[in-house]
Amino acid sequence: MRRGIYLIEEVDFRPMNSRRPLEYLTWLTRYKREDENLQRHTLTEGMSIRSREIDLVGAFYAVGITGHQQFKAVTLWHCHGGWDGGWRQMLEIYDGVGDKLFLSDIDDLRFSAFSRPLGAVHGTPGLGDTVRPLYLYESATVRPGAALDYLAAVREERLPVLREHGHDLVGLYEVLMCDNEVVTLWGTTIDAHLAVQRARDAALGLDDEVAPDSRLLDWSKRARDYLEGPWRETLLAPFPGSRLAPG
The missing domain is CATH 3.30.70.100 (Alpha-Beta Plaits)
Structure with missing residues (x-):
């Protein structure tokens, strides 16, 4: 394939x-x-x-x-x-x-x-398998040559945590024609997004009304083994008419 x-x-x-x-x-x-x-x-x-x-x-x-x-x-x-x-x-x-x-x-x-x-890496599902009302878009600068290692760590360590919080993996991508960028895409909902933010706040001791999830902080530390530059997660709203937009 x-x-x-x-x-x-x-x-x-x-x-x-x-x-x-x-x-x-x-x-x-x-x-x-x-x-x-x-x-x-x-x-x-x-x-x-x-x-x-x-x-x-x-x-x-x-x-x-x-x-x-x-x-x-x-x-x-x-x-x-x-x-x-x-x-x-x-x-x-x-x-x-x-x-x-x-x-x-x-x-x-x-x-x-x-x-x-x-370029998709192992673990990327077929596009269209996940259609959600909101998407989490990550772009990150990694150490030169560390892109595939970072994406493998996302698949093995971050994916199970986000899945428990209502996020579905859409894609793990190596940015091609360079050696220090990656992109990941996740399907989510407003409620799942808010739940992750609050669980992280609770793990930091900044929210005592919900259960903390220290694994979210553990991943942030783990990711630094690979990151060397800007890292950002932002949200995308699907526009009607594309395959990843709800029908």
């Missing part, structure tokens, strides 16, 4: 116009639904690449109060067929760098976009 290859993209919108993320996510989910009927991939003027093998599995509005820049959208793409499938198709649009590459229906809508290629 081939390794799963994905792409995650973070899109910012400025000036602060709350309608722009809505326009972007509505446009994106609509045209990707149309792609499901395509027989072959193609580069279409104003639409970039059209392909059913480049699958929009997650389109999210970032929950700004959890640490995202406002306003932001996050998208997760699955390259069916791995390197030789959807990934190759995305690269083919740069062959010759033709005029179509520089035309888009969403020109001037986005302020900036940052993409990272992802």
Whole structure:
């Protein structure tokens, strides 16, 4: 079985116009639904690449109060067929760098976009197996070369704890074409998110109304064996029309 290859993209919108993320996510989910009927991939003027093998599995509005820049959208793409499938198709649009590459229906809508290629590691379930009303998105900078070790520790040590607190693993990803970044994604709910925060507070002695879970603090210490730079968890709300959005 081939390794799963994905792409995650973070899109910012400025000036602060709350309608722009809505326009972007509505446009994106609509045209990707149309792609499901395509027989072959193609580069279409104003639409970039059209392909059913480049699958929009997650389109999210970032929950700004959890640490995202406002306003932001996050998208997760699955390259069916791995390197030789959807990934190759995305690269083919740069062959010759033709005029179509520089035309888009969403020109001037986005302020900036940052993409990272992802490789799934052992333990990542099939996408679509977990559909939840909220997602926990972690990006972390690890010591050079420690990405796979960190993700293995997440799978073996952090996963059982979060599962008990109502979180389901969506993906464990090594950020490709670099050696010091990882991404993890979890499905959750508002109640489960709040329960984790309070259990951690209780373990710190800052909440005496709920049961503490010291394992949450143990993981924070354990993670430092691998981390070398910024680490952040934030929340994402799924936008209707992608596979990870509740029907």
